[in-house]
Amino acid sequence: MSLKMRYTLHEAAEKIGLEPDTIIRFVSYEWIDPVEWGSQLLDEEDIARARLILELQENFGVNEEAVPVILHLIDQLSRASLDLKKLTKDD
DSSP states (O other): OOOOOEEEHHHHHHHHTOOHHHHHHHHHTTSOOOTBTTTTEEEHHHHHHHHHHHHHHHHHOOOTTTHHHHHHHHHHHHHHHHHHHHHHHHO
16 A cells, blocks of 8 residues: 655645645636645645646646536546456456
C-alpha cells in the first residue's frame, strides 16, 4: 500500500504556478474534487487535473463553459479505458 503525497492549498498552488484563489475557484466549480477539502489537502491527481484545466484554458483557449464538458469526456474515456483493461485481463 503506497501513501499518496498530499499538499496544502498553498503548496499545490505553488507547485502548479497558480494563485490559491484559482484552485478554490476550480473546486467551487467542481472541476477538482480534493482528497480532503475540509483541511484543504490535495493529492497528485488533483494537481494533475488543475494543470490540465490550466493547459486547456491557456494553451487551447477553452472558456469556462467548455471546461466541464471536456473534463467529463476525459473522465468517460478514462473509465472506458480501465473497463477495457479489466476485460482484456479476464480473457
